[in-house]
Amino acid sequence: MTGLERFQDAFLKPELIERYWPDIVSGIAVTLQIAVAVVVTGLALGLFLAVIRSYRIRLLNLPIIVFVDIFRALPPLVVILIVYFGLPNLGINIPGFAVLWLVLSLVLAAFAEEIFWSGIVSVRKGQWDAARSTGLDHWQTLTSVILPQAIRICVPPLTNRTIAVTKNTALGTVIGVGEIMNQGTSAMSLSGNATPLMMAAVAYVVIFVPVVALGSWIERRFAWKRA
Amino acid sequence: MEIFLFQFLNLDIMRQAWPLILSGAQMTVLLCLAVIPLGLFGGLLVATGSISQWRALRWATKAYVDFFRAVPPLVLLIVIYSGLPFAGIRMSPFMAVCIAFFLNASSFYGEIFRAGVESVGRGQWEAARSTGLTWLQTYRFVVLPQASRNVLPDLVSNTVEVIKLTSIASVVSFTELLYAADMARSVTYNTSPIVLAAVLYLIVLWPVVRLVSRLEHRLGH
Amino acid sequence: MSALLDVRGLRKSFGTTEILRGIDFSVAAQELVFVIGPSGSGKSTMLRCCNRLEEPTAGHVFVDGVDLMAKGTDINAMRRRIGMVFQAFNLYPHMTALGNVTLALRKVLGKGREEAEAIGIAALDRVGLKEKAGNYPSELSGGQQQRVAIARALSLEPKIMLFDEPTSALDPELVGAVLGVMRDLKEAGMTMVVVSHEMRFARDAADRIVFMADGQILEQGSPAEIFGNPQNPRTRDFVGELSR
Numbered sequence: 001m002t003g004l005e006r007f008q009d010a011f012l013k014p015e016l017i018e019r020y021w022p023d024i025v026s027g028i029a030v031t032l033q034i035a036v037a038v039v040v041t042g043l044a045l046g047l048f049l050a051v052i053r054s055y056r057i058r059l060l061n062l063p064i065i066v067f068v069d070i071f072r073a074l075p076p077l078v079v080i081l082i083v084y085f086g087l088p089n090l091g092i093n094i095p096g097f098a099v100l101w102l103v104l105s106l107v108l109a110a111f112a113e114e115i116f117w118s119g120i121v122s123v124r125k126g127q128w129d130a131a132r133s134t135g136l137d138h139w140q141t142l143t144s145v146i147l148p149q150a151i152r153i154c155v156p157p158l159t160n161r162t163i164a165v166t167k168n169t170a171l172g173t174v175i176g177v178g179e180i181m182n183q184g185t186s187a188m189s190l191s192g193n194a195t196p197l198m199m200a201a202v203a204y205v206v207i208f209v210p211v212v213a214l215g216s217w218i219e220r221r222f223a224w225k226r227a
Numbered sequence: 228m229e230i231f232l233f234q235f236l237n238l239d240i241m242r243q244a245w246p247l248i249l250s251g252a253q254m255t256v257l258l259c260l261a262v263i264p265l266g267l268f269g270g271l272l273v274a275t276g277s278i279s280q281w282r283a284l285r286w287a288t289k290a291y292v293d294f295f296r297a298v299p300p301l302v303l304l305i306v307i308y309s310g311l312p313f314a315g316i317r318m319s320p321f322m323a324v325c326i327a328f329f330l331n332a333s334s335f336y337g338e339i340f341r342a343g344v345e346s347v348g349r350g351q352w353e354a355a356r357s358t359g360l361t362w363l364q365t366y367r368f369v370v371l372p373q374a375s376r377n378v379l380p381d382l383v384s385n386t387v388e389v390i391k392l393t394s395i396a397s398v399v400s401f402t403e404l405l406y407a408a409d410m411a412r413s414v415t416y417n418t419s420p421i422v423l424a425a426v427l428y429l430i431v432l433w434p435v436v437r438l439v440s441r442l443e444h445r446l447g448h
Numbered sequence: 449m450s451a452l453l454d455v456r457g458l459r460k461s462f463g464t465t466e467i468l469r470g471i472d473f474s475v476a477a478q479e480l481v482f483v484i485g486p487s488g489s490g491k492s493t494m495l496r497c498c499n500r501l502e503e504p505t506a507g508h509v510f511v512d513g514v515d516l517m518a519k520g521t522d523i524n525a526m527r528r529r530i531g532m533v534f535q536a537f538n539l540y541p542h543m544t545a546l547g548n549v550t551l552a553l554r555k556v557l558g559k560g561r562e563e564a565e566a567i568g569i570a571a572l573d574r575v576g577l578k579e580k581a582g583n584y585p586s587e588l589s590g591g592q593q594q595r596v597a598i599a600r601a602l603s604l605e606p607k608i609m610l611f612d613e614p615t616s617a618l619d620p621e622l623v624g625a626v627l628g629v630m631r632d633l634k635e636a637g638m639t640m641v642v643v644s645h646e647m648r649f650a651r652d653a654a655d656r657i658v659f660m661a662d663g664q665i666l667e668q669g670s671p672a673e674i675f676g677n678p679q680n681p682r683t684r685d686f687v688g689e690l691s692r
Contacts, residue, residue: 353538
């Protein structure tokens with residue numbers, strides 16, 4: 001066998017590609033579902049917390065800040081293991097994919113809150129004064145004057161952070177969630193061949209390279225607004 | 228409540244697990260000391276490549292950066308550690324982690340440095356070159372110091388990410404903090420060791436996260 | 449041939465736009481030459497070609513007899529002999545005034561810290577800013593920053609100094625001190641080429657005025673000739689416009 005054939009035999013074996021193709025596809029479906037769910041709940045929760053914080057009620061702000069700091073400081077995998085192995089011990093049984101969704105949503109929410117909040121405070125105080133002087137209340141000022149301005153500077157960091165958290169869906173493999181990586185590695189040990197692993201890696205590249213490219217495009221598009 | 232404390236904040240179990248956790252923490256520190264400088268160094272190379280005069284090199288660095296920013300680090304690590312042996316390339320978990328982190332961190336640090344270098348005006352280059360400094364001297368003494376200062380919050384916050392990311396080394400059986408904690412968990416059937424590991428991460432990273440927020444808010448205005 | 453700076457057949461294009469269309473001029477030792485002309489006439493580009501910050505499309509630039517365009521010329525060694533002062537100062541914001549002055553002394557000339565600092569302090573003293581040696585650019589006024597920039601160029605003992613609109617970015621009340629430093633340099637025998645709109649200063653201090661328009665030198669002569677009796681109609685319009 002030539003070197004190239006040997007390489008193909010270990011990493012790109014056609015019959016294995018054919019055999020494990022459905023597994024990888026189902027992994028892709030799981031990854032995408034969890035990713036979308038995480039983006040929706042994470043961003044919504046993050047925005048919700050930032051809005052609450054804008055009321056500047058100390059009793060509510062403190063727990064928000066603590067929550068945000070903790071989830072920005074902890075490695076997501078640590079939290080995933082705590083929740084996944086800890087909850088059953090309390091008699092609460094939730095499946096792995098739900099743990100992954102929950103933890104990643106909380107992580108994204110923490111980062112998103114911080115970004116939304118930075119955006120809100122970056123709008124000059126005169127905007128609040130002007131809006132309130134015309135009789136708008138706090139909620140009206142926030143939603144119709146402040147947030148539309150804040151959102152602009154939030155978009156680039158939010159995009160990057162969202163992509164980063166979404167990539168963490170691969171961590172699900174550690175707790176047996178049937179996402180792409182899990183499908184790839186279990187097929188690899190079943191077949192004794194690296195082909196399924198390569199398929200999984202390629203699937204990630206195919207999904208995330210366009211997303212990252214989109215992210216940098218958004219970053220450039222919005223760049224001129226800053227500075 | 229009692230069962231919660233028993234499962235998550237069990238001081239007896241934490242005490243038993245402490246020596247194991249401590250040695251894991253030492254390995255994490257060691258790992259950070261290896262991968263952060265590696266990543267920063269690689270990032271400088273990437274940034275330098277991405278502002279090169281040669282179009283081919285610029286495109287190559289762009290492709291490198293986009294690719295390794297897109298691949299989840301865990302995927303990269305598993306491919307290197309479990310995939311490469313099929314090509315006859317075997318390495319220790321430590322080596323695999325170093326390579327994966329170099330590829331991943333250098334592309335993120337590289338983008339940050341590039342933004343920093345681009346934030347330094349053309350006049351700085353011209354002034355330095357007009358006094359006879361070479362390109363490299365100008366880059367090293369005039370541009371890079373300003374560039375890194377301009378993107379300091381991003382550098383620090385990416386370093387936090389790198390430190391957090393070292394936890395995935397546990398997946399390839401590198402005996403760092405999370406691996407040690409999870410080992411203790413599987414022996415004791417109790418989650419407290421991982422909570423203890425989390426506390427260690429928090430003690431180190433919480434102040435840094437606070438600092439990053441401060442820096443970002445200050446530079447934002 | 450006593451010309452310290454000799455520019456021959458200098459051309460520069462950006463894409464299809466021709467900015468310099470054949471410039472010939474020379475500057476003798478200790479001469480102060482003032483380059484004037486409407487904006488967009490190519491004055492700054494010409495100046496920036498004199499140390500190859502801008503790469504000429506064609507032509508030659510000789511400084512002290514050395515061809516800057518020749519392959520074997522060490523451009524960095526030549527550049528330290530050609531001081532340049534910029535409109536926007538371009539001080540290094542991460543270094544003190546003294547750090548700004550000593551960087552090239554240490555890195556290009558390889559001087560030790562102590563020697564470099566002694567030279568740097570002397571250079572700052574010449575521009576009247578010795579006591580600001582430890583200040584960062586952001587702590588200095590525009591006029592002070594520009595004087596530090598002059599000291600930065602001066603410390604390298606240049607044969608010739610190029611000034612690219614050195615006072616255009618300054619508030620009017622800060623211009624005087626910078627011009628004062630330039631006048632001192634002139635008196636000390638420095639060779640200078642100045643692109644500027646400070647016509648009063650040009651009249652007082654310049655040995656020769658060069659009038660440029662559309663990438664060409666249209667007329668040159670003593671201040672009295674150019675301001676008093678311009679020959680070219682474009683010069684006449686430009687000078688008339690200014691004195692109105």
